[in-house]
Amino acid sequence: MDFSFKKRSVKKLYLEYTVLFLFLALCIFGTYLITGHSFIWSKDALNQHLPLLAKYREAVINFFHHPGTLNFWSWQFGIGSDTFQVFSYYNIGDVFSYLALLFPAHKITRAYQFISIVRMYCVGLAFVYFAQHFKFRNTTILAGTTAYLVNSFLLYACVAQPFFTTPFILFPLIVVQIERILQGGSAWPLAGAFTWMLISNYYLAFILGIGSLIYLILRVTTKYRKTLSYLHALIKLAFATITSLLLSAIMWIPELIAVRHSTRLGAQFANGLKVYPLYYYLFLPKQLINGDQWSFMFWSALGIVSIGFIALVYVYIHAKKYPLITISLGLALLMLLIPAVGATFNGMMAASNRWTLLIYLPLSTAICLLVENAHCISHHSLKIISFATGIYVAILLLTFLFENENDIVIPLLFLLTSLLLLWLISFHRLTHPQLWLLSIIVLNAGFNAIYASFPYNGDFSTKMLSRGQYQRMMAMRYGGLDQGLDRTPSYRVSTISENQIIDVPTIDNDLTSGLHNIDSYYSLQNQYLGNFSTSLQNNQYQTNVPLRQVDDRTVLNNFLGVKYLFVQSNGENATKIPEGYLLDQSSQPIINYDSGQPSDIQDKKDFIPTQTNRYKTNNEFPLIYWQGSYISQKRYQKLSPTEKERALASGVVVNQEKVTKGMEQANLDNHVYQLRSNLISNRLNKVNPKHLKYTDSEEKYYIELPQLTNSTLRRKLRGSELHIEFSQIKFTPFSMKEQIKYEQQHLQQMATNPGSIVNYKYNQYRYWRYHILNGSPDISFKINVGSRFGTATINQPKQSTLSFFKQVKKTTLNIGYYNGGLPDKLSFQPTKLGTYRLKYQVVAEKLDNHYHKQVATIQQHRLRKLKFSPNKVQGTISTNKKGILTSSIPYSSGWHASVNGKTVKTVRTNQAFLGIPLSAGTHRITFNYQLPGFRTGIVISIIGLIWTILAAILSLIFNKNK
Structure with a gap:
């Protein structure tokens, strides 16, 4: 298959696509409207995309009203954050965000939903532009466009993660422009596509960049290996790359700095996975045509129209004719089998296969090839296709019998109908074969879209906000x-x-x-804030x-x-x-x-x-305050998490200890008491938490606190917060064989009635099936500790939780604050069979007058007359000795400080926060924030702009002379 850059009449094609899109859009979005829903997901869209769009719109309008004013710091992004760090990921480089400027502020939900539809229209438009460079009929192009536009990835992304639709637009454009260069054409269009790619989103640019490089290598190897003018092509590719990097430096340089100082740095590669769980490999074949499913299994969201399988078989029958597609799709399959690939594409983090967005272009092209050549497929080829389809159907039926999910039934019907149509076309029983195939593809896509958004189909569509709900919730x-x-x-x-x-x-x-x-909740968070949270073992981190x-x-x-x-x-x-x-x-x-009421109510007032x-x-505590005593790093590290927390009121920890010279050390006698504890089973066994072998899900445990049976100690500890500090948490799941053995033993123990018998063979299969479907054995578990306040939980997520995965090796549970006496017993319950190795101590943190006096002192030493303005906070303070002005403002190298007009170096205090050393006297303090890397980015982008203008002039002169 060859690209052609000859002009062709495309007005009718684009008009036909627009009509087609109106039908598909009704299927994708219309169902939500019929059921009273909006296109706003109650998770990421509610938390991030919609409110950030509103905030960014507000920021852009403010910039238009006050040119030159760029507010790089926001006090509303959590406890404070760099606005560029947040907006650059979601909004700044997203050209569609600017459509919100066409809507008034009170219509922002309408703007958000309108933009979602426009994005999807542009996705199809991009594929039409790509496919028009081949000798395809209009109906063929529309068939491929339908497959490209309606797939599991996009059906989810268009309402849940809208900016993930952008690479579906960019990748076809990039491929066309790379092809233009390989055929000796201009490098300018590729430079433009690369610039858009780099500005839009650094994460997606990373995926698209790797995808573009793979395409270039495969295309040269399979098509241009012997005919390419390598030097000319390399120069043009280098020009496009360098130009785009220079022009977009204003975006990617600050972004790169933000990533390097974010909590994402140092994440466990592939969440520790060497291979995927068994269920992943079992259900991967089903993913291909299950176009309405939401369980992406590590984001392996394929889900194209059913004829896609037949198209795959067709191109592999003619592998020599279509080497680029067969090699790329074969390579993609191998990549899908290895977690390390997903992790590499995901920035060396979780094994997230979002890179599969690249697969849809060759898949949809394969469908175009099948539709275009449907009238001339030989009977021999059809027999091979039928045989392969039969094997695939058998695999799907086995999957259905094992999983017992009927979501594959309709895709199977469309698959068999598509095969039947090909046979009828082969026997010349149907005129206009491409039109028939387009019709079945459109019907298949429309059904997938409707089924995906219907409320009876699982829980995703029911998590869409109802119309008008967003405004009500925000109010x-x-x-x-x-x-x-x-x-x-x-x-x-x-x-x-x-x-x-x-x-x-x-x-x-x-x-x-x-x-x-x-x-x-943002994709990029301050690294130091993460260090602070983990240092104090915040269980929610x-x-x-x-x-x-x-x-x-x-x-x-x-x-x-x-x-x-x-x-x-x-x-x-x-x-x-x-x-x-x-x-x-x-x-x-x-x-x-009808809910939550006592069962013995006698009176309405009850x-x-x-x-x-x-x-x-x-x-x-004040936002900014002075501390006269310090805690050395060495001393701080010896403290327990509760003692570290309590020490926040006693002194300040500084990352540069030389600035504490002349200051006194903090008194750390902070009334944190360690309590003896015993772990007891309801079978009256004393359990060693360092080797807790949990074999029976019905066995209950309790943490006994024997000292608290002493009335004197109970009185002493009144008004304490109870913590359980885990210094070691290690869980080893049982093997599948051991797990089933213990579950069978439990059933035998429960069979206490006369005549009871356990069906071991049935239960063997039942438990085995359950564990396969749930990915067992795996490292996930929960430990629940119950008190009168509720349940505190340690949660080790599954490795499939991707971005929210963390390996819990230690943590601290806050049981709650007891104004009266502390309890002498707490319930303790693991949730997963296996061996637990736990080291913990129970501590009581007394919050008495000593603590309140420390807080009162801190409040007296607040920075007074606070004045907030864009990128700046100011105030005054008087001190009688040397100390540290500290805060709860997250530290960043972008913060600069001056004392009485003189610049001073900032220091990082209490692991994560902004501070400066301060001598005795009265001081006027100013903290000013500048975006790290912004000035460098501007300078390089200006150089890039000059370079681009000069290159354009030279290009015009050269072309004119030529």
């Missing part, structure tokens, strides 16, 4: 209790862990209320979510300046309120008579209402 983010609160960044707010005020699975970011919530609610730990909430907590009374952990937070205001009570509560404290 009631805190149950209406945020009304009247000052929006200054000098304090922050939070919620309680697992306690959802808004009825969605998770809501992290708050970009709409104007308050400053410590919780944030994740790479994308470094703090969340800091596990409701009192001192951490105080340190981060959390003044208000919002809590839903009927939610999880509703009574797990940190010390010092008192009920301040409540929403109007609502009584649910019904328990549901309401949102706001708690307030006076113990929040």
Whole structure:
């Protein structure tokens, strides 16, 4: 197959595509409208894409009104973040984001959904542009376009991860422009495509860059090996690459710096996987044509129309004629089998096969080849296709029998119908064969799209927000209790862990209320903030979510300046309120008579209402404050996580200890008490936690605290927060054979009735099937610790959780703050059979007058007369001795400071935060933020622009003379 750059009449083709898209768009998006849903997913779209689009629109309009004003720091992205770091990943380079400027602010949800449709239209447009360079009929091109446009990846991405549609637009354009150069054409179009690629999103540019290089190598090897003018082609490719790198430097240089200082650095390669779980390989064949599925299995989201399988067989029958497609798809299959490939494409992190977005171009081209040549396929070839289809159908039926999921039935019907059509065409029973095949492909794609968005099909479509729900949720983010609160960044707010005020699975970011919530969920997070969270063993830490609610730990909430907590009374952990937070205001009570009520109610006044509560404290640390005593790094590292947390009120840890010369060391007698504990089984066995062999899922455990039976100690420890500090967590799952053996033993023990018998053969299969489908044995587990406040959980995610995977080797559980006496027993329950090796200690952190006096002292030493302006915060302070001005502002090399107009070097305090050394006296302090790498990026981009202009002039002169 050869590219041709000869002009052809394409107006009719694009008109036909537009009509086709209207039908497909109705199938993709129309079902949501019929069922009362929007195109807004209640996870990433709710947390990130839509509110960030609104924020970015606001920032762009502000820039138009105040040219030259670029605000690089936001106090609303968690506890504070670089705006460029966030916007560059989602918005700045996304040309479609700017369509939001056409809509008023109150119509932002409409803008977001309109942009989703436009993106998808451009995806199909890109494939039409690509395919028109071949000698294909219009119907053939439309058939391939339908397959390219409607697939599992895009059906998910267009409503859940919209910017993942952009590479579907870019890759066909890049391939065409590489081909143009290989045929001796201009390098300028490729330079433009590469520039767009580099500006749009660094992560997607990385995937597209590798994909482009693979295409170039394969194309030269299979087509131009002997005819290519290598020097000329290399010069043109180098020109396009260098020009695009120079022009886009303003984006990728700051982005690269941000990535290097993010929590993603140092992630475990491929989440520790050497091979995928067995279920992955079993169900991978089904993925190919299961176009309406959402369980992507490590993002291996193929899901094209059913005729795609037949197209694959067809091109492999004619492998010598189509070497590029057969080699690329064969290589892709091998790549899909190896986790290390997915991890490499994913920036050396989790084994995420998002790179499969590159596969759709050769797959759809294969479908075009089949449709174009359908009228001349030989009977011999059709017999081979039929035989291969029969084997494939048998595999799918075996998969169906094993998995018992009927989602493959309709794709199978379309597969067999497509094969039947090819036989009818072969026997000349159908006129206009391409039109018949286009019709079956469009029907298949339309059905997949409708089925994917119907509410009865699993849980994805039901997680789309209802129309108007986004605005309502944002208005009631805190149950209406945020009304009247000052929006200054000098304090922050939070919620309680697992306690959802808004009825969605998770809501992290708050970009709409104007308050400053410590919780944030973005792809790039400050590396130092991650270090702080892991140092204090914050059980809620994740790479994308470094703090969340800091596990409701009192001192951490105080340190981060959390003044208000919002809590839903009927939610999880509703009574797990940190010390010092008192009920301040409540929403109007609502009584649910059918749920959550006591069974013995005698009077209407005894019904328990549901309401949102706001708690307030006076113990929040100031945003910026002075500390006169310090803690050395060596001393700090010897402290337990709870002692480290408690030490935040006693002194400051500085990464450059030379600046603490002349300061006194902090007193760390902070009333953190270690308690003896015993692990007891309900079988009355004392268990060694260092070797807990968990073989029976019905066995229960308890952590006994024998010292707390002593009334004197109980009185002493009143008003303490109870923590369990795990210094070692190691889980070894049983082998499949051992797992099934112990489960069979449990059934035998449960068969206590006369005449009971255990069917070992049946249960052998039942357990084996269960473990295969769930990827067992694997490293995931949970450990639940129960108290009167609820359940605290250690969660080791599966390796298939990709971006949210973390290997839990140690952590600290906050059981809760006990105003009265501490409990003498806690429930303790693993969830997975296997061997646990645990080292832990139970500690009581007493939050008494000693702590409150330390907080009061810190509050007296706050930076006063705070003034916030874009990229800047100012204030004044008077001190009587040398110390450190510290803060809870995340540290970055972009922060610069001046004291009384003189520049001073910033230091990193308490692992992650901005600080400066300060001598005695009265000082006027200014902190100013500049985007790291921005000036360098501008200079290089200007050089690139000059280079481009000069190159364009020379090119024009050369072409004119030629």
